[in-house]
Amino acid sequence: MKIISVETSPFHEMPYRSSGRGETRYNNLPFFIAKTDFLPDGVDAIVALADLQGRENDATTNRLMGVAVADELKTLEELGLIPRVSMILSAGDLYDRPELNKLGATGDVTDVLNAFASNFPIVVAVNGNHDIVDAKGLVENITILDGASTTIEHLSIGGVCGITGKEPRHQRKSPENFRKALIAAMAKSPLVTMMHQTPKGELDTQIGDESTSEFLASSRKTLVIAGHCHWQDLLCSIGDCQVLNVDSRVVVITK
Numbered sequence: 001m002k003i004i005s006v007e008t009s010p011f012h013e014m015p016y017r018s019s020g021r022g023e024t025r026y027n028n029l030p031f032f033i034a035k036t037d038f039l040p041d042g043v044d045a046i047v048a049l050a051d052l053q054g055r056e057n058d059a060t061t062n063r064l065m066g067v068a069v070a071d072e073l074k075t076l077e078e079l080g081l082i083p084r085v086s087m088i089l090s091a092g093d094l095y096d097r098p099e100l101n102k103l104g105a106t107g108d109v110t111d112v113l114n115a116f117a118s119n120f121p122i123v124v125a126v127n128g129n130h131d132i133v134d135a136k137g138l139v140e141n142i143t144i145l146d147g148a149s150t151t152i153e154h155l156s157i158g159g160v161c162g163i164t165g166k167e168p169r170h171q172r173k174s175p176e177n178f179r180k181a182l183i184a185a186m187a188k189s190p191l192v193t194m195m196h197q198t199p200k201g202e203l204d205t206q207i208g209d210e211s212t213s214e215f216l217a218s219s220r221k222t223l224v225i226a227g228h229c230h231w232q233d234l235l236c237s238i239g240d241c242q243v244l245n246v247d248s249r250v251v252v253i254t255k
Ligand SMILES: [Fe+2]
Pocket: 093, 128, 129, 130, 196, 227, 228, 229
């Protein structure tokens, strides 16, 4: 599965609020269309997203922005502005405090995953380094992958949660354990591999983890969906792999 093109301008934007340095930030979440050479039969669109660290604009309801994104995507689908969405691929970091007073706060994102799952048939996710998930509170059609793979709707997907760092910090894996998890996630050569961690890309501005890139450079072909570090240019190739960075954006993948 390969991304052939990504539109340079977003087709849609959703305003939201987030924590800033000492004051609330007001932002727009961009929604992009990407074209792929392959989707399984019966699948018209897959949505990939990550790093929805904020709250909806309405301060009275003040829901996590991912919950509002789920509603927004459903509305876009119902208006015929995007094809029917079969699957959400969530690459993690979906939390911001209700008070919007801490950059990079860690918290419970179970509601966000459940909101995706109540609006769309399938959710596959990896957790970010700021995510806490109540596994018992997740609804049925959500799969979280960590050093594992699955095949859903004839699409094979591997996934690794968290980032490299000092264990036992929250959602951190030592470089060795991250590599082991990647090997396990990619053992069956999945068409898509999800990770929260960003591999270092081709351009200087495509910042990320060098050791993950070195691993991908000698890996079998896969489409990597990553988050965590923001790239202006959201696509790159590493060896036979392609990396789509969905940090702070929503990408609707369609044929
Ligand atoms: Fe992150």
